[in-house]
Amino acid sequence: METFKAHLDKFIKIDDEEFSSIFSYFQILDVKKKHNLMLEGEICRYKYFVLEGCLRKFFINEKGVEQTTEFAIENWWISDTFAFEKQIKTEFNIQAVEKSSVVMIDFKSQEKLFEKHPIMERYFRITYQRAYAAAERRIRFLHEMSREEMYVHFSSQYPWFIQRIPQYLIASFLGFTPEYLSEIRAKLRS
Amino acid sequence: METFKAHLDKFIKIDDEEFSSIFSYFQILDVKKKHNLMLEGEICRYKYFVLEGCLRKFFINEKGVEQTTEFAIENWWISDTFAFEKQIKTEFNIQAVEKSSVVMIDFKSQEKLFEKHPIMERYFRITYQRAYAAAERRIRFLHEMSREEMYVHFSSQYPWFIQRIPQYLIASFLGFTPEYLSEIRAKLRS
Numbered sequence: 481m482e483t484f485k486a487h488l489d490k491f492i493k494i495d496d497e498e499f500s501s502i503f504s505y506f507q508i509l510d511v512k513k514k515h516n517l518m519l520e521g522e523i524c525r526y527k528y529f530v531l532e533g534c535l536r537k538f539f540i541n542e543k544g545v546e547q548t549t550e551f552a553i554e555n556w557w558i559s560d561t562f563a564f565e566k567q568i569k570t571e572f573n574i575q576a577v578e579k580s581s582v583v584m585i586d587f588k589s590q591e592k593l594f595e596k597h598p599i600m601e602r603y604f605r606i607t608y609q610r611a612y613a614a615a616e617r618r619i620r621f622l623h624e625m626s627r628e629e630m631y632v633h634f635s636s637q638y639p640w641f642i643q644r645i646p647q648y649l650i651a652s653f654l655g656f657t658p659e660y661l662s663e664i665r666a667k668l669r670s
Numbered sequence: 671m672e673t674f675k676a677h678l679d680k681f682i683k684i685d686d687e688e689f690s691s692i693f694s695y696f697q698i699l700d701v702k703k704k705h706n707l708m709l710e711g712e713i714c715r716y717k718y719f720v721l722e723g724c725l726r727k728f729f730i731n732e733k734g735v736e737q738t739t740e741f742a743i744e745n746w747w748i749s750d751t752f753a754f755e756k757q758i759k760t761e762f763n764i765q766a767v768e769k770s771s772v773v774m775i776d777f778k779s780q781e782k783l784f785e786k787h788p789i790m791e792r793y794f795r796i797t798y799q800r801a802y803a804a805a806e807r808r809i810r811f812l813h814e815m816s817r818e819e820m821y822v823h824f825s826s827q828y829p830w831f832i833q834r835i836p837q838y839l840i841a842s843f844l845g846f847t848p849e850y851l852s853e854i855r856a857k858l859r860s
Contacts, residue, residue: 539810539814541813541814542814547813547814549806549809549810549813550806550809560806561799561802561803561806562804562806565799565803571810572810598788598791601788601791601792602784602788602791602795604799605791605792605794605798608795608799608802609751609755609794610755611798612798612801612802612805613751613752613755614752615802615806615808615809616739616740616805617752618805618809619739619740619805619808619809619812620729620761620762622812623737623739623845624729624731624737655813
């Protein structure tokens, strides 16, 4: 709870009383490693904020292989934004990469939250703006870089990426086979 | 001006007086086809909303070829969100695809606008949320679809895409040579 307050403090000015009221719209959930928080084909009910741990979002491609499109560590939100806003079935899955503790909110509670605490519009305006800015850059990387270059880029920009994420999930994120990732790592080491 | 009011009305409730005050923070700009609104290496001063016409965002890749990453038609915003928020040099260019009329706002005016009219936090929260939702889907497509499949997808989802965008820019967006795009079009017609 203090973690979430400290996070909000970076974006908006609220006192303890207002925070208590804001926090009453959210729920806390502790999940084990590999727990599924969202399943393809189900209504996307929640968006998740990571207090501790790591989540990933993935879909199953035509060949039946899991393709990870996003990771979220501490202080990141993760959801299927499109399906959440429309309250429709999602085409993604969200799973815990590590034992994790998350804050979550459902769509109706979020609507009530905005009504009661419009300051949260500002908080989510800034966080969506940053998420969109990151996505714009990522789209450029997907055009510009080879998958090998992306591995080098993520490794240098986000040290947690290679320290915390299991190799088979890094491979799933970059669209490699685990064997090919091992080859690249060996090549980079030499 | 009525166009922009009608657009805002879809997201927030404001009367004519409040709209006049809100609109005073924005500027209108009319540009000819091929006019450059933003240049790589310059501070990203503005974000642009298309009233009429079409803009595109691109970068020059290692081979010196223009790679288009985004188009914006009527009722869409376009900028380098990352560079705009930080008021730093952009690594993108924005150019008019057609003769266009845009509404633009600079960073400081936007800050003042949020202070005076916090309702605009809600407007930009929703538009960034939708832009991010679209980017999440696009990242999935970039993983999942071949460039040919993306051409078919964009053609069916966004009829304006093939009706309004010149072929060499569609090629630049999809990472094709114009010749290869002609081949695909011929194949799809047959």
